[in-house]
Amino acid sequence: DQQVKQNSPSLSVQEGRISILNCDYTNSMFDYFLWYKKYPAEGPTFLISISSIKDKNEDGRFTVFLNKSAKHLSLHIVPSQPGDSAVYFCAASFQGAQKLVFGQGTRLTINP
């Protein structure tokens, strides 16, 4: 039972354009969401998060949008840069729980 789904295994975007990565979840009890970025042969690193009391959180080139009614979140990267090429994982949690539930990941490739 995949509670967090990233339905696009890969995405290719031109440098300078917007990258949009999507994530869907099924459990309405989730109330905190995170995005992680992972380079090959390295561990994932935290990128940005959002609480369910918000619908948008911004940090520099990265913005996460949360649509609770649709159980959908997205990560926008503007403008995309070659260093953004990596695998991106979304993750979800409940308040008070320490566990994260991860999606399958989306491999983002930024083309020059």
Next chain:
Amino acid sequence: DVKVTQSSRYLVKRTGEKVFLECVQDMDHENMFWYRQDPGLGLRLIYFSYDVKMKEKGDIPEGYSVSREKKERFSLILESASTNQTSMYLCASSLWIEQFFGPGTRLTVL
């Protein structure tokens, strides 16, 4: 800065061997986790620990055990390695929700 270190970056073992993967964190975090990452499956939780000597099963604990004798150290044990345990193993620690990951151990079981 939180630092999570794992004992090996690459490991090759034979079927049936006992394998120990070690993880150490230096930020006094209560929570520690072991995941495996496989293509198309994302990160799957094997075991986690909320405190010293405490352990909880994750989603895929079969074939694995863990040990947490000290707060900073969390070990993953493969009692008898099998080829389907070839994977990338990631350790993480956390104080609250955000988890900090080590660099991973690429384990190959022949």
